[in-house]
Amino acid sequence: MNIVRLSLKQLAARPLHTALNAILLALGIATIAMLMLFNAQMQDKLMRTAEGIDLVVGxxxxxxxxxxxxxxxxxxPPGNIPKREADKLAKHPLVESTVPLALGDNLLGYRIVGTTPAYIDLYGGKLASGKLWSVSMEAVLGANVAKKSQLQLGQEFASSHGLAAGGHLHDDNKYQVVGILAPTGTIIDDLVLTDLQSVWDLHEGQESTNPVYQQANPLAPAKPADDEEDGKPREITALLIKYKTPLAVLALPRQINANTNMQAASPALESARLLHIVGFGLDAFRAFALILIVSAGLSLFVALYTTLKERRYDLAVMRLLGSTRLRLFSAVLLEGVLLAVGSAALGLLAGHLVTEWAGRSGLTPGLTLTGHYWVPEEGWLALLALGVGILASLLPAIQAYRTDIGTVLSER
Structure with missing residues (x-):
């Protein structure tokens, strides 16, 4: 009989033991695979989101x-900063370009961001339909926002106050959808983008500067986004900065933090801190998964070693019929290898399926997880499972190799 068929039949002869060992090992593999997928996609999302932003001032x-x-x-956000100060900073000789952001409202939990078209360019955004805003109270929807809200071009919506769903509705001054962005896989997919003036109009109690909604004169031109309104300084939430020269890395943040009432923070440094913090939790889950894998290996070892005693007579008969010691050794070892390979395949498949389900179910807001993603370290994970199978079956295989025909048959 073929050695592979022989090993498969031996595993099938103990369906409960085989299934339990396979499930236990697969659970450990699936847990680590999910952590790998989550960690890799989170790092990728953090890097892509912060790409092109050297410094944030707020x-x-x-x-x-x-x-x-x-x-x-x-x-x-920790607060707002004067737009006039941000404009001065934008003219600094060490600054190449800036993008202002103004936050304060949301649509169905998706944040409404007052900004400039340069923010869309930062993430390579393209319009799927419509156009960009040209006056206050015109909005461009990210791909995920448009899908969730089902809003179409030309339709109006009222924003909710605050950055989470459920706030007070600004239904006296509604936004009009003028554009929808194509999917980018970046943060702008989950945002509603508009002009800075729109955010100021809503929160300063002013009428819209959109001529379509002005009651006095519908044909009046839109007011400019001035630095002041009735003597009160305009404010924004933050200013995104791109450096002109590498020297700015050392000089500019220190100047801002020491000489102004504003704060400068580096996305690269803070993202590294965030990953370090999250890493503690991921390490705990990895340790738990490794315990599962070790437990599965021990369980497999006990199962093979225990059943070997029951099969001693069968092994002796096989030797009597011409099977070599090496053949018996290989048959028992192959049982552990086949179980490990099957468990690894099952665990990796389960890890990807659960990750895909988590992404589709929205269990990770802000991070669109997908199971259609391969992490190179998963190959090492499969080798780990194979190693566990070999180690668990090695001692029983050696015992099978050492089986003495005369001693075993004389016991009968």
Whole structure:
């Protein structure tokens, strides 16, 4: 009989033991695979989102909070800064380009961001339909926002106050959808983008500067986004900066933090801090998964070693019929290898399927997980499972190799 068929029949002869060992090992593999997929996609998303942004300037407070709230849109901003000060900073000789951001409202939990078209260019955004805003209270929807809200071009919507769903509706001054962005796989897919003036109009209690909605004169031109309104300085949430020269890395943040009432934070540094913090939790899950894998290996060893005693007579008969010691050794070893390979395949498949389900179910807001993603380290994970199978079956295989025909048959 072929050695592979022989090993498969031996595994099939103990369906409960085989199934339990396979499930236990597959659970450990699936857990680590999910952690790998989550970690890799999170790092990729953090890097792509912060790409092109060298520095973020905002209100004094926590640097990490500033980055999370303005770059990743996952926290509450520490406050606002005067637009006049931001404009001065934009003219600094060490600054190549800037993008202002103004936050304060949301649509169905998706943040509404007052900015300039340069923010869309930062992420390579393209219009799927419509056009960019040209006056206040015109909005461009990210791909995910448009899909979730089902809003179409020309339709109006009222924003909710605050950065989370459920706030007070600004139904006295509605936005009009003028454009929808094509999917980019970046943060702008989950944002509603508009002019800075729109955010100021809503929060300063002014009428819209969109001539379509002005009651006095519908044909009046839109008011410019001035630095002041009735003597009160305009404010923005943050200013995204791209350096002109590498020297700015050392000089500009220190100048801002020491000489102004604003705070400068580096997305690269704060993202590294965030990954370090998240890494502690991921390490705990990895340790738990490794315990599962080790437990599966021990369980497989016990199962093979126990059943070997029951099969001693069968092995002796096989030797009597011409099977070599090496053949018996290989047959028992192959049982562990086949079980490990099957468990690894099952675990990796389960890890990818659960990751895809988590992404589709929205369990990771702000991070669109997908199972259609391969991490090179998963190959090492499969080798780990194979190693566990070999180690677990090695001692039983040696025992089979040492089987003495005369001693075993005389016991009968």
């Amino acid at each position: 209100a004094k407070g926590s640097p990490l909070q500033l980055i999370l709230s303005t770059v990743y849109h996952a926290d509450i």
